[in-house]
Amino acid sequence: MxxxxxxxxxxxxxxxxxxxxxxxxxxxTFPHDRRFALAQGDAPFDTAAPAFLPKQNFACLMANARVALVRSAFDPRRGTLTLQAPGHAPLIAPTDTADGRAALGAWLAAFLGEEARGTPRFVEAPGHAFTDxxxxxxxxxxxxxxxxxxxxxxxxxxxxxxxxxxxxxxxxxxxxxxxxxxxxxxxxxxxxxxxxxxxxxxxxxxxxxxxxxxxxxxxxxxxxxxxxxxxxxxxxxxxxxxxxxxxxxxx
Incomplete structure (x- = not known):
């Protein structure tokens, strides 16, 4: 095999x-695998005390088919994430600053449109992986x-x-x-x-x-x-x- x-x-x-x-x-997990997620505004995810939550609490293909159109690329050396999708200006932002995470969350929330619940947050919690x-x-x-x-x-x-x-x-x-x-x-x-x-x-x-x-x-x-x-x-x-x-x- x-x-x-x-x-x-x-x-x-x-x-x-x-x-x-x-x-x-x-x-x-693999390094950087499921390291980040877009938590929906009503998701009870606490970055200070991360715990497993079902995928419906996050932007995901199961609930949000259109996220398949988002192309993302993470650069672990620079700590930046690039997001691209049809009809949206591309974004490159740092994942390790509050401003960068806010920009990433706003971009993804705008892409989700009516499927965004509340104010979604782009989240990371060291040591935690957003696995299913x-x-x-x-x-x-x-x-x-x-x-x-x-x-x-x-x-x-x-x-x-x-x-x-x-x-x-x-x-x-x-x-x-x-x-x-x-x-x-x-x-x-x-x-x-x-x-x-x-x-x-x-x-x-x-x-x-x-x-x-x-x-x-x-x-x-x-x-x-x-x-x-x-x-x-x-x-x-x-x-x-x-x-x-x-x-x-x-x-």
Whole structure:
């Protein structure tokens, strides 16, 4: 089995950033993965005491399909985030100053328009990741499972609809579900798979148009009897993960 793609998503719900390699630490996400989010004005997120909240509290594809049109790029060395979208002037702003975060929040709120609730805030909390799971971790997609879904519905699907960190080949479709509760060697890191990934309405969205054009959870249930695609894992031993690395289940 071979790693074909590696991605991080610096801002929850916004675009992916392709990586050639990454170093992961035990119990953590990819560096800068889901580091930032746009909290809706009525979200009870406290940056001084960060805790897991369901994704509906933030701008996200599940609730806000149009955010697929926002192209974001994070520069960790400069600490800046670039935002672009059709019909909106691009913005480059620092993420580590109050003024910069205010500018980023205002830009994204203006983009959301009527979907913005109250006064949204662009937020970060050191040590916290805005993941969809209570446990920090890494998400993986078996490309053979995605191809099985594509064959069943008769159309291609952009793999990035599924917002995984690692996409790999070389395993039969759906065999990754047998990894739940087991450890895998992923490049130089050891991961422990703790659950299958249940797919939500975020995967309905065409990332190029921002329109819901395929009810992926329903299609999975119709053709395969479940709404799962991919698995989630925690990092138990840190190390380097890179394109072309092998993935192997451990005894």
């Amino acid at each position: 071979r790693i074909e793609h590696v991605y991080r998503y610096p801002v929850k719900g916004l675009s992916a950033e392709a990586l050639e390699e990454v170093h992961v630490d035990p119990g953590e 799971q209570r446990r920090k971790g890494v998400s993986l997609i078996n490309l053979a499972s995605l191809h099985a879904l594509e064959a069943a519905i008769g159309r291609p699907l952009d793999p990035l609809r599924f917002r995984a960190n690692i996409y790999f080949s070389g395993l039969p479709a759906w065999a990754e579900f047998d990894w739940v509760g087991k450890r895998i060697q992923c490049g130089g890191a050891t991961l422990e798979v703790f659950k299958r990934t249940v797919r939500c309405p975020a995967t309905q969205v065409d990332l190029q148009t921002g329109i819901r054009d395929a009810d992926v959870p329903k299609l999975l249930r119709e053709h395969f009897g479940h709404a799962d695609l991919g698995v989630h894992a925690v990092v138990v031993e840190g190390g380097r993960i890179a394109l072309g690395d092998a993935i192997e289940p451990l005894p």
